[in-house]
Amino acid sequence: MSIQYTKQTQPRRVGKSLFTAIAIFFASIVAVVGGANVQQANAAAMTGFTQVSVGNSFTCAVKSDGTVWCWGLNTSGQLGDGTTTLRNRPVQVSGLSGVTRVESSEGYSCALKSDGTVWCWGSNGFGQLGNGTTTNANTPVQVSSLTGVTQIATGYGHVCAVKSDGAVLCWGWNVMMNLGTGTTANATTPIAPTGLTSATQVTAGAYGACVLLTDTTVRCWGAGGSGQLGNGGTTYQTSTKTQPSALTGVSGLSNAKGQHTCAIMADKTIKCWGYNDHGQVGNNASANQLTPTLITTISDIENISSNNHTTLQSKPTVRHGVGGGLARINLAMEVTQTNLCQPRCQMFLELFKSRRGTPIRALYSLIRPSNAGGETNRVN
Numbered sequence: 001m002s003i004q005y006t007k008q009t010q011p012r013r014v015g016k017s018l019f020t021a022i023a024i025f026f027a028s029i030v031a032v033v034g035g036a037n038v039q040q041a042n043a044a045a046m047t048g049f050t051q052v053s054v055g056n057s058f059t060c061a062v063k064s065d066g067t068v069w070c071w072g073l074n075t076s077g078q079l080g081d082g083t084t085t086l087r088n089r090p091v092q093v094s095g096l097s098g099v100t101r102v103e104s105s106e107g108y109s110c111a112l113k114s115d116g117t118v119w120c121w122g123s124n125g126f127g128q129l130g131n132g133t134t135t136n137a138n139t140p141v142q143v144s145s146l147t148g149v150t151q152i153a154t155g156y157g158h159v160c161a162v163k164s165d166g167a168v169l170c171w172g173w174n175v176m177m178n179l180g181t182g183t184t185a186n187a188t189t190p191i192a193p194t195g196l197t198s199a200t201q202v203t204a205g206a207y208g209a210c211v212l213l214t215d216t217t218v219r220c221w222g223a224g225g226s227g228q229l230g231n232g233g234t235t236y237q238t239s240t241k242t243q244p245s246a247l248t249g250v251s252g253l254s255n256a257k258g259q260h261t262c263a264i265m266a267d268k269t270i271k272c273w274g275y276n277d278h279g280q281v282g283n284n285a286s287a288n289q290l291t292p293t294l295i296t297t298i299s300d301i302e303n304i305s306s307n308n309h310t311t312l313q314s315k316p317t318v319r320h321g322v323g324g325g326l327a328r329i330n331l332a333m334e335v336t337q338t339n340l341c342q343p344r345c346q347m348f349l350e351l352f353k354s355r356r357g358t359p360i361r362a363l364y365s366l367i368r369p370s371n372a373g374g375e376t377n378r379v380n
Contacts, residue, residue: 046089046090048063048064048065049061049062049063049064049069050062050063050064051101051102052102053102053103053104053109054104055072055078055104055105055106055107055108055109056073056105056106056107057072057073058070058071058072058073058074058078058079058104059071059072059104060079060080060093060102060104060109061090061102062099062100062101062102062111065097066097066098066099066100066114067092067093067096067097067099068080068092068093068096068099068102068109068111069090069091069092069093070087070090070091070093070104070109071087071088071089071090071091072086072087072088073086073107074086074087074138075107076107076108076122076123076124076136076138077121077122077123077136077137077138077139078104078107078108078109078121078122078123079091079093079138080093080094080096080109080121080122080138080139080140081093081094081138081139082094082138082139083138084138093111093121093139093140094139094140095139095140096111096113096119096140097113098113098114098115099111099112099113099114100112100113100114101151101152103152103153103154103159103255104154105128105154105155105156105157105257106123106156106157107122107123108120108121108122108123108124108128108129108154109121109122109154110129110130110143110152110154110159111140112149112150112151112152112161115147116147116148116149116150116163116164117142117143117146117147117149118130118142118143118146118149118152118159118161119140119141119142119143120137120140120141120143120159121137121138121139121140121141122136122137122138123136124136124137125157126157126158126172126173126174126186127171127172127173127186127187127188127189128154128157128158128159128171128172128173129141129143130143130144130146130159130171130172130188130189130190131143131144131188131189132144132188132189133188134188143159143161143171143189143190144189144190145189145190146161146169146190147163148163148164148165149161149162149163149164150162150163150164151201151202152202153202153203153204153209153255153256154204154257155172155173155178155204155205155206155207155208155209155257156173156206156207157172157173157178158170158171158172158173158174158178158179158204158209159171159172159204160179160193160202160204160209160211161190161202162199162200162201162202162211166197166198166199166200166214167192167196167197167199168192168193168196168199168202168211169190169191169192170187170190170191170192170193170204170209171187171188171189171190171191172186172187172188173186174186174187176207176208176222176223176236176237177208177221177222177223177237177238177239178204178207178208178209178222178223179191179193179239180193180194180196180208180209180221180222180239180241181193181194181239182194182239183239184237193209193221193239193241194239194241195241196211196219196241198213198214198215199211199212199213199214200212200213200214201252201253202253203253203254203255203256203261204256205222205228205256205257205258205259205260205261205274206223206257206258206259207222207223207228207237207259208220208221208222208223208224208228208229209221209222210244210253210256210261212250212252212253212263215248216248216249216250216251216266217243217247217248217250218230218243218244218247218250218253218263219241219242219243220241220242220243220244220261221238221239221240221241221242222237222238222239223236223237223259224236224237224238224242226259226260226274226275226276226288227273227274227275227276227288227289227290227291228259228260228261228273228274228275229242229244230242230243230244230245230247230261230273230274230290230291230292231243231244231245231290231291232245232290232291233290234288234290244263244273244291244292245291245292246291246292247263247271247292249265249266249267250263250264250265250266251264251265251266251268252264252303252304254272254304255304258275258280259274259275260272260273260274260275260276260280260281260289261273261274262281262282262295262304263292264301264302264303264304267299268299268300268301268302269294269295269298269299269301270282270294270295270298270301270304271292271293271294271295272289272292272293272295273289273290273291273292273293274288274289275288276288276289281293281295282295282297282298283295284297
């Protein structure tokens with residue numbers, strides 16, 4: 001049986017079908033354009049980076065416009081976007097501009113602005129945000145009474161900064177004398193390590209710090225049980241500013257995040273010392289290196305970065321190959337960084353050895369942030 005359309009009904013049905021087709025067509029365009037806009041926005045967020053720093057399960061990076069973008073784990077607000085929501089693409093850190101460098105660590109980050117101020121966000125159980133509290137912050141807070149800063153470095157739970165006059169200030173976790181003040185009390189605002197002047201650079205390891213002075217020598221303090229002080233000894237902890245043995249003519253220090261440090265020499269060779277369980281010192285061995293040793297297999301080094309089990313160097317040819325925008329990149333992004341649970345476990349062992357007889361619960365309380373919740377509260 002066939003269906004016959006009259007002149008009155010046929011145009012009406014054709015017009016309705018045409019209208020439906022047009023609606024579907026424009027809806028498709030809107031969907032495509034909308035999707036393209038989302039893709040373009042995501043692509044825009046992934047370009048223009050000039051420096052990046054890798055924390056524990058999250059990453060932050062500075063863009064050429066001075067903004068900061070982060071992605072990854074966000075249980076303590078370490079992405080700085082006002083939430084504690086995990087992000088698998090970069091999100092902009094709220095209210096932060098004019099940034100020249102960002103440093104990320106164990107659940108928190110700090111940013112240095114072009115005006116010489118420092119802003120931090122994320123986990124704050126040790127006072128590492130430097131704002132006088134131990135409350136986590138999911139947006140940046142300004143470090144109290146700190147201006148004129150030229151460089152910053154983040155450790156496990158402490159931060160150090162160099163000022164334009166050569167002064168050094170540190171704050172945060174201090175149980176291993178990380179802050180160099182002669183005590184083991186944490187500091188929620190910046191305080192000055194004793195006996196230091198004329199610093200040009202600071203690097204904060206897991207449990208201590210080293211500074212480069214204007215005379216091209218280095219001073220270190222904090223935990224030394226694995227040779228981190230570089231003086232040939234294995235002192236568990238000290239606030240004394242120790243000079244690594246026979247180390248002069250230094251032009252730069254590694255961005256240390258673990259328990260070993262490397263120095264770039266004036267002739268662009270490198271010397272390293274400290275914890276060496278995975279060969280991270282680079283001397284074809286796995287025993288801890290108690291004094292600086294020359295790494296003979298590489299030279300012409302301009303930049304160096306290290307985390308707990310890895311060291312990476314940047315040569316001029318490599319820098320040019322990846323583009324000038326990556327010249328000051330934190331090279332830890334180039335590897336899968338060992339989870340910072342390892343420093344936490346090592347830290348516990350250091351405390352156990354140096355404080356025999358202390359109840360286990362009391363030792364654990366020294367490495368556990370005072371605030372509850374979040375990734376940083378777990379010792380795995």
